[in-house]
Amino acid sequence: MIDKNTIERMHAEIQGIMDSAGAAILDVYEKAESIEITTKDDDSPLTLADRRAHAIIAEGLRKMPEGFPVLSEESTLPDYEERRQWTTYWLVDPLDGTKEFINRNGEFTVNIALIHEGFPVAGWVYVPVRSQLYYGWSLDGDAAAFLAENGASHAIAARKLNPEAGVIVVASRRHGGEALQPMLDKAEARFAKLERKSIGSSLKICLVAEGKADWYPRLAPTSEWDTAAAHAVLLGAGGVMVDAEYKPLRYNTKESILNPHFHAIADDGEVWKELVL
Structure with a gap:
């Protein structure tokens, strides 16, 4: 069963995984000469940082006691006949914004989501250059979102529409x-x-x-x-x-x-x- 207690228990482990993946990415980012760019089937750039972060995240998630499958951008995509049997699984993009990474503007992220019955019930988005972690969950009528930065977390909320203000x-x-x-x-x-x-x-x-x-x-x-x-x-x-x-x-x-x-x-x-x- 996925509930708030489960998500909160997972959070500390996910933070550790994010920290390690982010450090691996920054190690490459700060040494521009070490960036290896190849081309994937979809012609998007693949960097050494992508592969390192994937390895760290996949290993960390597979060690968690729940034993949920892990689907990552950098892993082999299982046939849908297999995937359709997954009620709950991890969905990962170890480095989203590889073009931003290569252009060195800092606007790239590490992404881990927990999918349950087709919906993202919890998610973590880490910004390595800023040491910022966005995270949130939504299940059974209970929802919350936070931004962790500078050693503290604070709640965040989407803004209310004000058409007159634009x-x-x-x-x-x-x-x-x-x-x-x-x-x-x-x-x-x-x-x-x-x-x-x-x-x-x-x-x-x-x-x-x-x-x-x-x-x-x-x-x-x-x-x-x-x-x-x-x-x-x-x-x-x-x-x-x-x-x-x-x-x-x-x-x-x-x-x-x-x-x-x-x-x-x-x-x-x-x-x-x-x-x-």
């Missing part, structure tokens, strides 16, 4: 610009003001969870491990993630590991349904 939309620097523009035009006509922010990796969803943005529309490809951990944080903070039909985003429901287009929204409501649908 909205903040966070978007990728590289993906989905042309497809997104008609929707942004529609939002600009609907709200008093539309401010855009750009940031890399799963930090886009974390900005919504932290109350620093209202909306993150993603109309370009992502994989399930790219979003799951931050999705859990957003749910814990009171936000939602929905697909293009305004249905909750789910995981491990098909052979493909790709997400549909989705929207991370701080304050669920009819105004967003009208905009998205």
